[in-house]
Amino acid sequence: MNNWALLTIAILLEVAATTSMKLSAGFTRLGPSMLMFALYAMSFACLSKALRTIEVGIAYAIWAGAGTAMIAAIGIVLFDEGLTPQKGLGVALIIGGVVALRLEGGAH
Template sequence: MTFGLPAFLLTLAIASEIVATSALKASEGMTRLGPSALVVAGYAAAFLLLAHTLKTMPVGVVYAIWSGVGIVGVALVGAMLFGEAVTAPKLAGMGLIVAGVALLKVNAA
């Protein structure tokens, strides 16, 4: 399998969503201008990139990858930037998400 343009756009969509969600936490209820602007821009970019990805990739697989990797990414950012606890059950859950996404991708046709 090659890593073509649709996969690259999906990667950018995931990164945009992770940045936007992390900025949502930092926006303190959308009361801080800088992080709030980053939320809007990040989600706009994420959905635009996701829409272009869906032109050539199946929606079920794209959404599973986007949401699954986004969940894990935001959880890791939360731990690194906001000091949120990382427990064994949380790590196990993230592992199951990654395994599920991998199974969907492997079996996508």
């Protein structure tokens, strides 16, 4: 599998894991808590495989940045966390940074 595809899967798994963490209600709900641990493990496995050819700084920045932007959107849409101008600007800057890093390529 292409390492960029693995990085994408790692991002999606991390977002699902973080969403499960929110749903675990501070680890008081067993199902979402266990799901969170499994999803994080799978995310790190995919991320580690992606690092075979993608520079670690590029891969981690994209993984963290894309995940952060997606979680902010999920918080706004699913958890009614609201969208302030500052939050919108912050997410836009994160997305811009992720796009810039992806355009760089990051393969060695």
